[in-house]
Amino acid sequence: MDGSVRLDEVVMRFGDFTAIEKTSLTIGSGEFFSFLGPSGCGKTTLLNIVSGFLVPSQGQVFIGEEPVAGVPVNRRPTAMIFQNLALFPLMTVFENIEFGLEVRGVGKKQRRETSERLLALVALEGSGPKQVTELSGGQKQRVAIARALAVEPRVLLLDEPLSALDLKLRQHMRAELKTIQRKTGITFIYITHDQGEALTMSDRVAVMSAGRIQQVADPMTLYRSPATGFVAAFVGENNRLESRLVDREGQRVRLDAGALGELAGSAGEDVSLGNGDRVALYVRPEHLKPVAADAAGPRLEGEIEAVHFEGASVMLETRLTASGEKLRVQLGHEVSRQYADSLTVGQRMTFGYDPADAVVLPDDGSAVVDETTGEMVDSRTAAGGAHVSSA
């Protein structure tokens, strides 16, 4: 059965507010697809458009290549797992799972067979006669999944379903969800603000900000080659350094970073840049390594302001000597042991990186991370495009 979902120039407006800018997107049948973004970015709105709770202001939605405009919620081949799960508290586990079948007029015997099979799938055999109020958080989660699967949807929509669970359980359920998705072959559309969830489970991820899709890619591409400043800052951690383009040779780019001197990075083939353009260089903390002060390649000298031991790694907070900008450096186990004596506050160190790991994007001034709160600040809401480095 075709469980593909296609959005064709979908726009959603609430009064004067545009929740979703014109968006086109195709999600393949059987794909585990995530929408990742901060709260208020429009991802839940998109989910509600697919499920039929909202009618888009413009554009078309296709499920299995059939347009679903005018098809009400209860007729769509989708099933939703709600953030608060929305299990029916007055019913038993069986009754919850069988509800969708019951309202379709499926006989009692067949209903019970289905629910037994699904309870086995989510590893809850024997819990059928229990009241849902007797279940633990993780068990409720599984019942919600079984209930949604019972109606044999072509597309399963998951609205941050793990957010209520504690960390351990959340990580466990990630693996479980992925397994269930593989076993059933149903298209999963997953909404989350947690990049860990999106990156570990998904085949592809759409990063959203302010009602617009920033990038659609598999998790690795997203991480290695962010397409916009927002993605670079939101997915994983990044140091952002402003500079000007000196010249480029294929992917390799030479930069003039003012006081910081000459730096280098790489830009995607499709990123158009002209000599002298203002650009932003993104260097991930884990790509920085201590080097000799006169080593070849790009060099950044900083003074250590704080040292955080994080178990598998050590995170350094440094301030660049030349410009006063902040630079975060993550040292792996081996390296940190090697430099153990130098890792003290006030110590000056020089860091280098492989230009192939550092992404150069046009400096669109968009989306930066607020330094104090760690929250995303969008250029449209932040006054005049404040920069992390100038703070």
Add this chain to the structure above:
Amino acid sequence: MSSQRLLAFGLRFYVVVFFVYLFLPLLIMAAATFNDSRFPTVTPWDGTTLRWFGELAADGGMWQALGNSAIVAVGVLCLAVPIGIATALFLNTVSSRAKPFLYALILSPLLTPGVIIGISTLIFWRQFGVSGGIFLTVLGQATFIAAYVMLMVTARLQRFDRTMERAALDLGASQWQMFRRILLPYLKPAIYSAGVIAFLQSFENYNTTLFVVGYDTTLTVYIASKVRTGLTPAVNALGLILILVTVVLAIAYEVKRRREEAARSVKGV
């Protein structure tokens, strides 16, 4: 410090006096049932008797009135409960500029003296040739009892998590199925409570009933007329029985309500 203590003692004393004030009249009325005196009183005590229960049982008018009260109460239940539920659903769903006005209109029967509801019902139906009787009594009582039902159902409806509705629709239920299987079962305790209250309100009503009851007689109207004409301790016997029934019902209702509340707080639903 000692003035504080005196005040605290005074308050406790006051509370005791208050409850004596609340119950003593009822106890005196109950005691008068057993006094072998032609007139209902406890002073002087002319000997203990149970004969007033016998006289009450032999009173055909009383049984007639009791039957009428029961018919009216059932009628009110059938009318006021659906109206109250519908109104609660309406208020919970609709947002409109007319809503404050409608809300005031919906509450108005609670703030209107019962006699006026009776009078306006009587006058309104006269043009259709309907005069006072059981039918108008049902209509008159239901007019304000529906508002009580609305308040009780609304209180529960406001705690309803509407994601349940969305989940039901999403799983393929029609709106009717959602209402039948999800919303109505959720509202059931409030509807039962409202039903009990509606029944009692109807049974006890006097002010509205007086104007619309016509030549029929409900139990309260019968008691009131007995007090004024032909008063004997048989009225006390009837009162005592009604009080006992009410007390048992009140306690059962309270116990049930508290048990549910306790269950809810344990489960955290």
Add this chain to the structure above:
Amino acid sequence: MFRQLSARFGGPLAVAILTLLGIWLIVMVTLPQLQMIEYSLKPNLLPAQIGGPEDRLTIANYATLFNNDIHRSIFFKTLWSSVLVTVLTLIVSYPLAWYLAKVATPRQAALCILLLIIPFWINEILRTYSWFIILAFRGPLNEVLMMLGLIDRPIRFLNGDAGVMVGMVYAYILFMVFPVYNAIESLDDNQVRAARDLGAGTVRTHRRIVIPHAKPGIATGCIMTFMLAAGSYAVPALLGSPGSRWFTQIIYNWFFEGGNWNQGAAYAFLLLVLCIGFMSLVMKIFKVGLGDIAK
């Protein structure tokens, strides 16, 4: 409105909801009231005269009240006595509500509330009747007072307004206790403690902290009590005498003894205006809205 309802409940249920609501608000609430007002503005005519030259709007029925000294004095007596009943009920209820809300332990409060609910559920007629027995000429109250030597001859309690008012306070007290209790209960204990801490005495704490907080509850209790008192028929009928008639009794007489429904409708409407006027006044004084009252 239909669109919102049918979006949530589907067409048939939306139709059912609006039908029930419409029947109630239009056929049971609004039209009868309007009809009553129209009646009050028409002269009392024989069936043959209806539609004839005399069938026209007039305020004669209202003028009756102003021309009839007895009715007028009963109207104002009813107003004044109902206010008095309301104030008395508030005074009697407030300490109890305070005790239940802030002094009693949860167990004590739960028991007291159950004890309050039981008489609340008992018929108004029966509660009034119990006072009829107590206040009777040869009843227990007179006996006790004579035994104590406070009086030498029994008093006719059932002969004036005093008996009626005692009965009303008793009959309607719970309509005051519960709203006031609910309002005080929602007051944060720390506010009271803070006031005490800052040196406020009992009176000042209540006047400045508790009573302002309990305003919506006090307003609700006063409105309900006044409405019940002014609209009471049972209590004055049982505990009063011909010399202490209540306005509702005059209205009743117009309908069922005087046979002049138009006149009765005018009086009934005046009673309604009285209650609405009192309600507006209380809501204004206490600065509360309708939303606070339906609690």
